[in-house]
Structures are given as C-alpha cells and as structure tokens.
Amino acid sequence: MGSKGNDHNCTHCGCENPIWNALKHTLDLTAHTGLASSLAPEPDSESIVFTGGVIYPLKDGNMDDRVEALGIHGGDVVASGSLADVQARMKAKGIAYQTRLLEGKTLLPGLIEPHVHIVQTCAIQGWxxxxxxxxxxxxxxxxxxxxxxxxxxxxxxxxxxxxxxxxxxxxxxxxxxxxxxxxxxxxxxxxxxxxxxxxxxxxxxxxxxxxxxxxxxxxxxxxxxxxxxxxxxxxxxxxxxxxxxxxxxxxxxxxxxxxxxxxxxxxxxxxxxxxxxxxxxxxxxxxxxxxxxxxxGLDLLNIFRYINDYFEQASRRGVTLLYDAMMDTFSKTVLKAYDLKHHRNLRIGYVVPYDSKDSKKKADFPVTREAARSFYQAGLKLISDGSNQGLTGYQAQEYCCYTEPPLGNFNFCDPGDTTPTVIPDAYQTTINDAVATGWPLMIHANGDQAIEFTLQAYETALGGCSGLEKRHRIEHCSLLTDSHIQTMKRLGVSPSFLIGHVGYWGYSFEKAIFKDKATRMLDLCQSALDHKLRISLHSDCSVTPLGPLRSMEQAVTRKMEGMRDNQGLFIRDPRQQPILNEAECLSRKQALKAITYDAAWQCHAEDWMGSLQDGHFADLVILEQDPLDERVPATSIRDIKVCETWKGGRKVYANLDS
The missing domain is CATH 3.10.310.70 (Diaminopimelate Epimerase; Chain A, domain 1)
Structure with missing residues (x-):
C-alpha cells in the first residue's frame, strides 16, 4: 500500500484508469467515420398522464411538494398538479394521451450520478x-x-x-x-x-x-x-x-x-x-x-458489450444522467461509435482533463437544451492527490498505518519538495491557468492537506470573485474541517461526496487508517448543508457501484458496513453496524435532493433535468416504495425496487416483476 513518489500523472481513485490509457491504442475504430453525423435518431416518446400514486416533481428543489398527476408529451413534462388541472393543460394543447395508474408506486425525477467513469470502467470489466x-x-x-x-x-x-x-x-x-x-x-x-x-x-x-x-x-x-x-x-x-x-x-x-x-x-x-x-x-x-x-488487450466488441451492460445497470438503478469525471478524446470516440448501432438509454455530461485538446476550446455556457439532450461538456478536471483508502490522499498528519510516504501523495510539487507544507507554486500556477480558461473546474482532493491547498488555489485564482456561477467543485472532498467548509461557502465552491467512503471504508478509516480523524472529518455532509452549500453524492464508479439510492441510504444512516464479527465476516445486520459521526447523517429529503435536483445543478443541467418542472425533459423513475416514507427502513433504501426508468418520455427499463 502507499506510494513511493510524486508524479503529476499518477493514478488514483476512478479518476484515471492506467489500463485504459495504456491499451486504448489496441482498439480499431478506423471503420467508424463520420460519427457525429451518424448517431441513431431519438425514438418516439409517449403522451401520458401519470396518477394514482406518490409523485414528487421537486420543482425549484421543493422536497415537500406532492402532486396528484404528471403529464408528459414530446419527450418533455407538460404539467403537474391536480389531475383535473393536468388533464385540462393536456387538452388545451391538443394532446391525445393515455392515463397511467401508478397503483401506489412513487414517481420521481430520474436519478443522477454526478461523478462516474464510463469507458474507463468498461475497459477492464472482463477481468x-x-x-x-x-x-x-x-x-x-x-x-x-x-x-x-x-x-x-x-x-x-x-x-x-x-x-x-x-x-x-x-x-x-x-x-x-x-x-x-x-x-x-x-x-x-x-x-x-x-x-x-x-x-x-x-x-x-x-x-x-x-x-x-x-x-x-x-x-x-x-x-x-x-x-x-x-x-x-x-x-x-x-x-x-x-x-x-x-x-x-x-x-x-x-x-x-x-x-x-x-x-x-x-x-x-x-x-x-x-x-x-x-x-x-x-x-x-x-x-x-x-x-x-x-x-x-482491449477488444472493441467487448467494450461495446460492457458499455451496454453499464448503461443497462444504470437504468436498473433509476439513473437518467451520468456525468463522466474524466472523458478523454478516445473515450468520446468509443461512445459515439457505440451510438451508431445502439440508442443510449440515458444522457451523458462530462468534463475533460485539464490541458487536453478539448480543454482549449472556448467555454460554452450555459449548457444548451440540444447539448443536454444527449452528450455535453461542462468543465475541466484536475487531480490534486490520491486515494485515502489507497493511502495516497495527501494529509496534514501522517497516516495511522504503515505507508510510504507517510503523508500520501500530492501531484503538483515544486522541484525538490515532495512533501509540501505550503501550497506549491506549480499547483497555484496550474489552477490560475485552468480558471482563466472560463471552464468550470472539478478538482479531485481527498486528504485534508490537498483540500487546504485546493481552497487556497481557488481563492487566489478567483481573485476575490465568487466561483458560484461556474459551480466549481471539489470531488470526494473527504476530510474536511469547519474552516474548509466556511471557505467553500465564501468562495462559492461546492463539494461532491463519495459517500461510500463512510459506508464501505468507514470502519477501516476509523480503526486503522485515520482513527479519530475519520470520526471528526470524513464526509461532513450535514455540516456542508448547515453552511448553505449545495452538495451531491456520487459513486466514482467503478470505485463503488452505480447506485444513487444506495448513496442516499449511506448518507442517511452512515452505517459502517466494514465492521467484522468474531469469525472475521462482515456484519450484515444493520442494527449491529456502528454509525460514523451521527451528527452528519442527512435527512431523507436532503439526501434525495443530493441525487436529483442539486446533482443536476452541479452538472449544469438543472434547466432540463433533476426535477419535473414544466418544459423539462420527461426523465423519471418509478419506485415500488417511497424513499421518503419513514415506514421504509432507512437501511433498506438501496433495496427499493426500481420498477421503471424513463428517458425523454420513453420507457428504457421495466422490472419484469412490477
């Protein structure tokens, strides 16, 4: 475990897959030319009025509003409200529609994964x-x-x-x-x-x-x-x-x-x-x-099969938008080639590596409806440090377990200083240049020292201006202090939390890797909301599985699933799993907002996704149970059955038992 050196191009978390980077040249895409003009056409959407269940439109992020009916047509939301009002609106527009009874099920906006790695994950899926x-x-x-x-x-x-x-x-x-x-x-x-x-x-x-x-x-x-x-x-x-x-x-x-x-x-x-x-x-x-x-090595036909499985997995879990946190040019080509013969069942937003070819083009904001409909770029990505569970997140204090170097890795060091205690000039210069491009930034920072350096770099690069309009982000943002959160609020920088750090690794962090530092500082979701920050929850797939409902559960319960019994087996009974820092548990409404409305905002898509406002895409999910219903155990939220997933008024997934 650990690292023996610092390298701007080191690998960590899911944010860069070295296997993909090294072997992508083995794919032969020469047969796929004219990709941009050859994509499969959008299938026809349906005209439906949904009623007879629990419907949360989340208009303007309102988590309390429930409506009786929702009408969709032409791939968009037409109206929501009382059944009579929705029917009148549909009739006034001359729309012939079918009425669909939800039979007590719950309808929500489509769920969002705001930080994943699509092609890079699929590249080694056959291993x-x-x-x-x-x-x-x-x-x-x-x-x-x-x-x-x-x-x-x-x-x-x-x-x-x-x-x-x-x-x-x-x-x-x-x-x-x-x-x-x-x-x-x-x-x-x-x-x-x-x-x-x-x-x-x-x-x-x-x-x-x-x-x-x-x-x-x-x-x-x-x-x-x-x-x-x-x-x-x-x-x-x-x-x-x-x-x-x-x-x-x-x-x-x-x-x-x-x-x-x-x-x-x-x-x-x-x-x-x-x-x-x-x-x-x-x-x-x-x-x-x-x-x-x-x-x-990599094989094109297998890549397409794994991409197809990846998208189907997303639909099975209610996802309608994937936001890829490191889309290189070759990955884009692969996805466009995939689209020649397959219609994607979800939408994709992405950021590109800073200083790549795609980072040089002029920033185009806000994201247009046509871009958001399918495949859009909305920022640049930088990686400041490594992985906390990989013992390479850059820390202010040494790890509590053996690793070398004992503070982890920082990726932008000045010559001769591999363990900086003050922000390196190389990092500040890079962030200055990245902010100057006009693109929003996603900066990967896990360790508390990496987060400190990142906030200092943001503050200098922003020059007294707020980053809120650009929605600059810190990814994973794992080990925070109250001072960090206050600075993020002042700078207009928002966090996206890899909440699986708590659920899967929380016990290892607390007992072996960080001790009480994990208890005090890991994924301070509630503290961020208390300071009026907008947060999202992500999987960083493949680091943790696609699954916004699972992320919601782990944010609400903060159960440490990695605790073992006397036989060395992971404890499966949630009643026996300890909670990591209960004060940071989110309410169900807060967690749901972080995988829908606020996730869409962080991904520059809130004008079209994340809620079911009039004119938004008819991207929705139908669940067997209401995740906001307290009668559903919080420790079973990930098990709520996704009955159907819809993209643009078209059903893209149906559970056979629903």
Whole structure:
C-alpha cells in the first residue's frame, strides 16, 4: 500500500484508469467515420398522464411538494398538479394521451450520478472481479429476480473478504495455458482484515511475491499461482500487484518501458527484490500494463458489450444522467461509435482533463437544451492527490498505518519538495491557468492537506470573485474541517461526496487508517448543508457501484458496513453496524435532493433535468416504495425496487416483476 513518489500523472481513485490509457491504442475504430453525423435518431416518446400514486416533481428543489398527476408529451413534462388541472393543460394543447395508474408506486425525477467513469470502467470489466463489493450482473438479476434475499446482496460487501477468499477466486480461474495471464481488478487491501498496533503503526494486508517463502504466508502471490503471470490492479487504481511469473514477463518484455527497466536493473531478480511485485504510480505500473499479451488487450466488441451492460445497470438503478469525471478524446470516440448501432438509454455530461485538446476550446455556457439532450461538456478536471483508502490522499498528519510516504501523495510539487507544507507554486500556477480558461473546474482532493491547498488555489485564482456561477467543485472532498467548509461557502465552491467512503471504508478509516480523524472529518455532509452549500453524492464508479439510492441510504444512516464479527465476516445486520459521526447523517429529503435536483445543478443541467418542472425533459423513475416514507427502513433504501426508468418520455427499463 502507499506510494513511493510524486508524479503529476499518477493514478488514483476512478479518476484515471492506467489500463485504459495504456491499451486504448489496441482498439480499431478506423471503420467508424463520420460519427457525429451518424448517431441513431431519438425514438418516439409517449403522451401520458401519470396518477394514482406518490409523485414528487421537486420543482425549484421543493422536497415537500406532492402532486396528484404528471403529464408528459414530446419527450418533455407538460404539467403537474391536480389531475383535473393536468388533464385540462393536456387538452388545451391538443394532446391525445393515455392515463397511467401508478397503483401506489412513487414517481420521481430520474436519478443522477454526478461523478462516474464510463469507458474507463468498461475497459477492464472482463477481468476477474477480485473486489470486496458485490455487483449482480444482468444474468444474476434475471436468475434471482424472484429471490429477494439474493437480490439484497447487491451493492453490499461480500460476507467474507480476506486472503483465503482471494486465493480461492484466483485458483478457480487459472488458465490451462501457462502463457495466459490472470488479470484481476478491484482488489482492495483496505477492506481486508487489518492489525491494530497499540502505540505503533497499524498494519493493513499487503501483497508481494517471493518464490523462496515456504508455506502459505498471507500476501505472497506466489503461493497462489507460480506458472501463470498474475496481475491485479487495486480498486483505487493506484497500485498493481504481480507474482514472480508476471515480474519475469514484464522484465523480459519488448515494450519501451521494460527496456528502461533493464537499464535500471541488471537482472530480473534485482527488479523483484526492489519492488516485491508491488508497483505504484505511472512510472512503476506502465511496464506491467504494456507487457499484457496483445491477445488479452482491449477488444472493441467487448467494450461495446460492457458499455451496454453499464448503461443497462444504470437504468436498473433509476439513473437518467451520468456525468463522466474524466472523458478523454478516445473515450468520446468509443461512445459515439457505440451510438451508431445502439440508442443510449440515458444522457451523458462530462468534463475533460485539464490541458487536453478539448480543454482549449472556448467555454460554452450555459449548457444548451440540444447539448443536454444527449452528450455535453461542462468543465475541466484536475487531480490534486490520491486515494485515502489507497493511502495516497495527501494529509496534514501522517497516516495511522504503515505507508510510504507517510503523508500520501500530492501531484503538483515544486522541484525538490515532495512533501509540501505550503501550497506549491506549480499547483497555484496550474489552477490560475485552468480558471482563466472560463471552464468550470472539478478538482479531485481527498486528504485534508490537498483540500487546504485546493481552497487556497481557488481563492487566489478567483481573485476575490465568487466561483458560484461556474459551480466549481471539489470531488470526494473527504476530510474536511469547519474552516474548509466556511471557505467553500465564501468562495462559492461546492463539494461532491463519495459517500461510500463512510459506508464501505468507514470502519477501516476509523480503526486503522485515520482513527479519530475519520470520526471528526470524513464526509461532513450535514455540516456542508448547515453552511448553505449545495452538495451531491456520487459513486466514482467503478470505485463503488452505480447506485444513487444506495448513496442516499449511506448518507442517511452512515452505517459502517466494514465492521467484522468474531469469525472475521462482515456484519450484515444493520442494527449491529456502528454509525460514523451521527451528527452528519442527512435527512431523507436532503439526501434525495443530493441525487436529483442539486446533482443536476452541479452538472449544469438543472434547466432540463433533476426535477419535473414544466418544459423539462420527461426523465423519471418509478419506485415500488417511497424513499421518503419513514415506514421504509432507512437501511433498506438501496433495496427499493426500481420498477421503471424513463428517458425523454420513453420507457428504457421495466422490472419484469412490477
């Protein structure tokens, strides 16, 4: 775990996938020309008056307003209110419509994921899933659709996630051909058992390779497989782990990065002894990524299939807008190629990496209706530090567990200063230049020192002006102080919280990684609202699964799902799961607003999405239960069945059992 150096181009969280960056050249898109003018036409929408259930239009963010009916036509909302008023409005416009009885179900605006990574997630979807969080596939849903207990495993931690489980999963998938690599994704040492050390540094599970070790020592990848090369990438995308066979394959590969390795290490054994198969940051990871056999690289047909599954998963969970937090030019090309033969069941907004080709074009605001209808750019992305669970978020105090360097990583350091205590000139200059482009910024900052530097950089770059009109954001914004929140309010900067940090990693943070710092500072959602900030909740998929209702639940309950029982199994009974900083729990209305109305605002789409105001897109979701109803247990909000999802007045998903 941890990092041994600082690199502006290092990898962390879901915000940059090194596998995608290294292997995207293997895709052949030469057959797809004229993409922009060849996209599939929008299918016909329906004309319907919904009534007979609970309808929340969320007009102007009003979370208390319930209406009797909602009328849609031509892909847009026509009217909401009493049934008689909606019928009169539809009739006055000469609209012939059908009446749809909701039968007591709840209708809401379509849910929004304000920070995801679409193509980068799909790029390695075919790799072996070695993650701690269970995700049911479309086939799993079909197979278990009449089994509520099986469906309630979705988006929860596996009952058992430890070394023995990992070893078993890999051994079940060893190819017969010893030259074929075993490629694993989402492995997460921070969610494996850890050792608390009184008066010293706590110890997380670590992985290494050593053919000379006898017995089955925890963490030794060579005790799992010796013949086939094994490569696993962490859930934080920060670290790659290799067995000895993979180290040898990397060292002897013909790619340019491996050639550089051989100039640094005279023998493969020197390489292994220095790294132990634990590779960090871009410089360390690229030789391994580029050594993956070409036949196991990215494949266009598989990419399209995984993108299709990704979009279907989003619809199953009520999502109508995905906001991609790092859309590179090649990813855009892939998505446009996908659109040639598939009609997307949702809308996509995105930001591009700062200093990329797309960041040079003139900022175009506000977002137009035509752009918002399908695929629109609304900002630039910068990444200041790493991942807290990957032990690379940049901190003001050292981590409470062993990692190197002990403060984590900051990505914009001045020469000769890898652990800055004052804002680096390199960072301030970058933010000044980025703000000057006119684009809104999304800045990834996890650690409290990274957040401090980011707020200082914003303040100088804004020059006394407010950033509210641009809706500048801080992404993840994990470890906050009250002073940070006050500064954000003054600067007009808003936070988007990766709330899964609390639900999935909260226990590890509190007991092993940060101790009381996590209790006091992690994801201060309620404090942000108390200071009149507008917040959103996101998944950072693939770091945590797509699922706004799950995000809503974790923000409302703040249950630490990573606590284990005496047998080392994750505790499944929410009544036994402790709460992390109960004062920061959101109300149901606050959390729902953060995945609809305010999420749309942060994504520059509130004129068309996030509420069901007259003239807005008819993007909506129909739920079996009302998430605002206190009779629905707060710990079951993620289990509320999505009966239907609609985009632009067209049903794009229907649960077969609804």
């Amino acid at each position: 072996l899933d070695l993650g701690a969080i269970m995700e049911l596939s479309p086939e799993d849903h079909a197979k278990n659709r009449l089994n509520p207990d099986a469906l309630k495993q979705d988006q929860r931690l596996r009952p058992c996630y430890d070394w023995n489980w990992l070893k078993g999963e890999i051994r079940k998938n060893i190819p017969e051909d010893s030259s074929t690599w075993i490629l694993g994704r989402m492995v997460d040492p921070a969610l494996m058992p850890f050792k608390e050390v009184k008066g010293g540094l706590n110890q997380l599970t670590t992985f290494h390779c050593d053919l000379n070790e006898t017995g089955d020592r925890v963490g030794n990848l060579d005790s799992i497989v010796t013949q086939n090369p094994l490569l696993m990438i962490s859930a934080s995308m920060h670290t790659i782990y290799l067995n000895t066979a993979a180290c040898e394959a990397v060292y002897n590969s013909n790619n340019e990065y491996s050639k550089e390795l051989r100039t640094k290490y005279s023998t493969c054994q020197e390489y292994i002894e220095d790294t132990h198969g634990n590779l960090q940051e871009k410089a360390g990871m690229m030789p391994a990524i580029c050594s993956i056999p070409f036949k196991q």
